[in-house]
Amino acid sequence: MDNTTISFLNSGKKTIASSALVVLINSKRMSFLYLKLASIIRSLLVVIFLVSSIYVSLAQTLTTTSKKAIRLYHEGRNHFALLEYEQAELKLKKAIGTDKNFLEAYMLLGDIYRTQNKNMYAVETYKTAIEINPDKYPEVFYFYGILCFEMQQYQLCIEQLEQFKNYNIINEARQREADYYLASARFAQRSLKNPVPFQPINLGTNINSANDEFINAVSTDELKIYITAEEAVQGLVGVSDRFFISYRDDLNSAWQPIALLPPPLNSEDTQGALSLTHDGRYLLFAGCQWSDGYGSCDIYAVKTVGKNIGKPQNLGHTLNSTAWDSQPCLAPDGRTLYFSSTRKGGYGKSDIWRSYLQDNGEWSTPENLGETINTYGSEMSPYIHADGKTLYFSSDRHPGMGGMDLFVAKMDSAGNWEKPVNLGYPINTSGDEINIIVNARGDKAYISARLPEGNGGFDIYEFEVYPEIRPKPSTYVKGIVVDAKTNNPLLSYFTLTEIDAGKDIITSFSDEKTGEFLLCLPINRDYALNVSREGYLFFSEHFSLTD
Numbered sequence: 001m002d003n004t005t006i007s008f009l010n011s012g013k014k015t016i017a018s019s020a021l022v023v024l025i026n027s028k029r030m031s032f033l034y035l036k037l038a039s040i041i042r043s044l045l046v047v048i049f050l051v052s053s054i055y056v057s058l059a060q061t062l063t064t065t066s067k068k069a070i071r072l073y074h075e076g077r078n079h080f081a082l083l084e085y086e087q088a089e090l091k092l093k094k095a096i097g098t099d100k101n102f103l104e105a106y107m108l109l110g111d112i113y114r115t116q117n118k119n120m121y122a123v124e125t126y127k128t129a130i131e132i133n134p135d136k137y138p139e140v141f142y143f144y145g146i147l148c149f150e151m152q153q154y155q156l157c158i159e160q161l162e163q164f165k166n167y168n169i170i171n172e173a174r175q176r177e178a179d180y181y182l183a184s185a186r187f188a189q190r191s192l193k194n195p196v197p198f199q200p201i202n203l204g205t206n207i208n209s210a211n212d213e214f215i216n217a218v219s220t221d222e223l224k225i226y227i228t229a230e231e232a233v234q235g236l237v238g239v240s241d242r243f244f245i246s247y248r249d250d251l252n253s254a255w256q257p258i259a260l261l262p263p264p265l266n267s268e269d270t271q272g273a274l275s276l277t278h279d280g281r282y283l284l285f286a287g288c289q290w291s292d293g294y295g296s297c298d299i300y301a302v303k304t305v306g307k308n309i310g311k312p313q314n315l316g317h318t319l320n321s322t323a324w325d326s327q328p329c330l331a332p333d334g335r336t337l338y339f340s341s342t343r344k345g346g347y348g349k350s351d352i353w354r355s356y357l358q359d360n361g362e363w364s365t366p367e368n369l370g371e372t373i374n375t376y377g378s379e380m381s382p383y384i385h386a387d388g389k390t391l392y393f394s395s396d397r398h399p400g401m402g403g404m405d406l407f408v409a410k411m412d413s414a415g416n417w418e419k420p421v422n423l424g425y426p427i428n429t430s431g432d433e434i435n436i437i438v439n440a441r442g443d444k445a446y447i448s449a450r451l452p453e454g455n456g457g458f459d460i461y462e463f464e465v466y467p468e469i470r471p472k473p474s475t476y477v478k479g480i481v482v483d484a485k486t487n488n489p490l491l492s493y494f495t496l497t498e499i500d501a502g503k504d505i506i507t508s509f510s511d512e513k514t515g516e517f518l519l520c521l522p523i524n525r526d527y528a529l530n531v532s533r534e535g536y537l538f539f540s541e542h543f544s545l546t547d
Contacts, residue, residue, distance in 0.1 A: 062102070062104050063101065063102060063103040063104060063133070063136070064095075064098075064099040064101070064102040064104075064105075066098050066099045066102075068095075068098050069095045069096075069098040069099040069102050069105070070095075072091045072092070072094045072095035072098065072105075073091070073092065073095045073102070073104065073105050073108070075091045076088045076089075076090075076091035076092040076095065076105070076108060076109075077108065079091060080108065080111070080112055085112055085115065085116055088108075088112050089109065089112055089113075092105050092108055092109040092112070093109070096109070101132050103129055103132050103133055103136055103137070106125050106126075106128050106129040106132070107126075107129055107137060107140065109125050110122045110125035110126045110129065110140075110143070113125060114143070114147065119147050119150060119151055120151075122147055123144065123147050123148070123151070126140050126143060126144040126147070127144070130144070134163075138163075138164060138167040138169060139164070139169065139174070141160045141161065141163040141164035141167075142160075142161065142164045142174055142177075142178060144160045145157045145158075145159075145160030145161035145163075145164060145178070145181060146161075146177075146181055148160060149181050149184065149185055149188075149402065150402070150430075152188070152430060154185040154186075154188050154189045155185075155189070157181060157182075157185040158182060158185050158186065161178045161181055161182050161185075162182070164178055165178055165182075176376065180377075180397055180399065183399035184399045184400055184401070184402065186399075187399045187400060187401070187422065188400075188401050188402070188425070188430075191401065191422075191424055191425035191428075192425060195424070195425050195426055196423070196424035196425065196426070196427060196466055196468075197464070197466045198426050198427050198463055198466075199463055199464065200447070200449065200451065200461035200462070200463045201461055201462050201463060202453070202454060202455070202459055202460075202461055203225075203255060203459070203460045203461065203462065204254060204255060205455065206246065206254065206255045206256060206257045206258065207225070207227065207246060207255050207258060207459075207460055208454065208455040208459040208460060209229070209455055209456065210455055210456035210457065211229065211230040211456065211457050212229070212230055212457035212458040213227050213228070213229045213230075213448065213457070213458060213459055213460050214227060214228045214229075214434075214448045214458060214460070215227055215435075215437065215446045215447070215448050215460045216228055216243065216274040216275060216276070217274065217275055217276035217283075217437070218276075218437070218439075218446065219276065219280050220278060220279070220280060220440065220476050220478075220518055220520060221476070221478065221518070222248075222251055222439075223247060223248055223249070223250070224245060224246070224247055224280075225245065225246045225247075225255060226243065226244070226245055226261070226274055226276060226283075227243075227244050227245075227246070227258065227460060228241050228242070228243060228244070228272065228274065229241070229242060229244050229258065230242075230457075231260075241272065242260060242261075242266050243260070243261040243265050243266055243271075243274055244258035244259060244260055244261065245258065245259055245260075245261050246258045246259070261309070262308075262309055263309075264302070264309065264311060264312055265283070265285075265302070265309060269287060269288075269289075269290055270287070270288040270289055270290075271285050271286065271287050271288070271300075272285065272286050272288070272326070273285055273286040273326045273327045273328070275327075275328055275329050275330070277330045277334065278330065278331075278332040278334075278386060278518075278520040279332075279334065279508060279517065279518045279519065279520070280304065280518055281303065281304060281508070281509075281511070282301050282302065282303055282304065282330070283301070283302045283304060283309065284299060284300070284301050284328040284329075284330060284337075285299075285300055285302075285312075285328070286298065286299060286300070286325070286326035286327065286328070287299075287300045287312065287314075290314075292314050293314065293320070294314075294317050294320045294321060294322060295320060295321050295322045295323050295324060295325060296323065296324045297324045297325055297326045298314055298315070298320040298325055299314075299315045299319060299320055299325050299326065299328045299337075299339055300312040300313060300314055300315065301313050301315060305511060305512060305513045306511065306513040306514055308513075315337075315363055316362060316363055318355075318362060318363050318364070318365055319337070319355050319363040319366060321341065321343040321344075322343075323341060323342045323343040323344070324340075324341060324342040324343075324350070325339060325340075325341045325343070326339065326340055326341070327339055327340040327380060327381050327382065329382050329383050329384055330384075331384045331388050332384075332386050332387075332388050332474075332506070332519075332520040332521075333388060333505055333506055334357070334506055334507070334508050335356055335357040335507075336354060336355075336356055336357075336384070336388075337354065337355045337356075337357070337363065338352060338353070338354050338369075338382040338383075338384050338391070339352070339353055339354075339355075339366075339382065340352055340353070340379065340380045340381065340382065341353050341366070343366075345368060346368055346374060347368070347371055347374040347375060347376060348374060348375050348376040348377045348378060348379070348397065349376075349377060349378045350378045350379060350380055351368055351369070351373075351374040351379055352368075352369045352373055352374060352379045352380075352382045352391075352393055353366040353367065353368055353369065354366060354367050354369060355367070369417060370417065372409070372416075372417045372418075372419060372420070373391070373393070373409060373417055373420065375395060375397035375398060376397060377395065377396045377397025378395065378396050378397070378404070379393055379394070379395045380393065380394050380395075380404070380434070380435075381393055381394045381434055381435035381436075383435065383436065383437050383438070385438055385440075385442070385471040385474070386439075386440035386471075386474040386476075386520040386521075386522075387440075387442075387471045387472040387473075387474050387522055388522075389410060389411040389471070389472065390408060390409075390410050390411070390438075390471035390472065391408070391409045391410075391411070391417070392406065392407070392408050392435075392436050392437075392438060393406075393407055393409070393420075394406055394407070394432075394433060394434050394435060395407055395420070398420055398422065399422065400422050400428055401422075401425055401428045401429055401430050402429075402430040402431070403429075403430060403431050403432040403433075404432040404433055404434055405422055405423070405428040405433055406422075406423045406427060406428055406433045406435075406436050406447075407420040407421060407422055407423065408420065408421050408423060408469050408471075409421070410471075421468075421469060423436070423469055424469075427447070431450070433447070433449070434448065435447075435448070438465055438470070438471060440473070440474040440475060440476060440520055441473050441474070441475070442465060442470040442471045442472065442473045442474070443464060443465055443470065443473075444462055444463070444464060444465060445462065445463055445464075445465050446460060446461070446462050447460075447461055447462075447463065448460055448461075449461055472522060473522075473523055474520055474521055474522050474523060475520075475521060475523050475545055476518055476519060476520050476521065477518070477519045477521060477527075477529075477543075477545070478516070478517070478518045478519075479510075479516070479517050479518075479529075480510075480514070480515045480516050480517075481494075481510045481515045481517070481531060481533075482515050488515075489510075489511070489513065489514050489515025489516070490510065490515050490533055490536075491509060491510055491511070491512035491515070491533070492509065492510045492515070492531050492532065492533040492536075493507075493508075493509055493531070493532050493533065494507075494508060494509070494510065494517065494529060494530060494531040494532070495507045495529075495530050496519055496521075496527055496528070496529055496530075497527065497528040497529075497530070498525055498526075498527060499525075499526040499527060499528055499542070500525065500526060506519055510531075521545055522545075523545045523546060524545065524546060525544070525545060526542065526543075526544045527542070527543055527544070527545070528540065528541070528542050529541050529542075529543065
């Protein structure tokens, strides 16, 4: 076979090897900005407001002897059960007018106000109930305290919830919630006094519009960006969420106007939570109520070949369940998949799980990340960084600013997760912060946020990551495999070995159309790249990545 030239594009180094494979490697520093929409927020997050319903469990004997007040109270209850809030409110006000000390009427009226998000009225009503008799229904301190948190009156929240806990009420769920809100109120107080660095930069009008835009992914070389945006669709009322892509020529260029991703994506079937693998070879997403699905939403993958997109493939019944499985994110090893699920066996409403691609091509039975990461609430939008050991995710029950907050957790040398760290205010607010992606270098991130200076709705921003929440820096190696004689690109099998550890860390293939491959790697390590294809001589090269 003919000799071939192997060029390291970053160094200009050339060697002669007895091989018919030409491997061009570019270890240019990677700035991998990749933020996926971990579930389309409006369609996959449903907030259900549960009223306190204290009045349901009240003693049979009410705190009034007035027959008129009792009649009005029961009429108000009936209207409330039928969601007739105005009529219910009117009846209860009349009941209170009949007996100024009718405690149960105040409690129910507070519930009605809270159901309608009339928080100020609810607070005043609960305060009156406490003034009448604080010991009769001590749960009022619980609901009063939560309202204070939602109104960002954190000190008052702490005072009310501490009062509630002093009663030692045997209700595990409410005690647990009280602990969460107490911890969150204290965290919010500290955070407002000590804001973290956060200077978001809007990506511009070619990406953001007056509608909502959510970041899905940015290719490792930062020349492609995938987003979910609203679009008017023929035959549908209003707008629908679609996947879009934008390109730029180099890192200093502006993003081009977004364009719809080609079929089979953006079909009439429901799909969301798009993500891109670190090597750019696959797009992962959730398909909901698909004919070949196993649950309400399943995880699918499509292969990208050049600019073409293959047929979606369900990742199988071992990975997917009869429940909701979504928000996939593949680790840089190409074999470890993180995702969110409401399946049985978790700790809360939705948990973060992990599955491994086995040698037979099947995914292993998913394992829960455990109670360090998952709570009794919802953990969503996992993003595993290019270092393979830093996990970013959102949670509504780790202490935070309220709603869904963003957190980071790091894996120790034994493979265990350390305690998650809240990213802080003003990255997190009293609203919902759903997902974040941090580039391989660890100093830049993308986020979707609704900010006053934005174009309207949710816009996509990038910002500098402050040191305390950064991962270990990584970079990328980019190469092309071609035939030495014809210079045609080749589909080839390769493995990457970390020399000091003595183990293969990535096993994959080059693109069958372009011959390209891309690897995300930690810096300050030595590697061996081995490339092979039937009918060609074996190619091997050692290289180092330094900061």
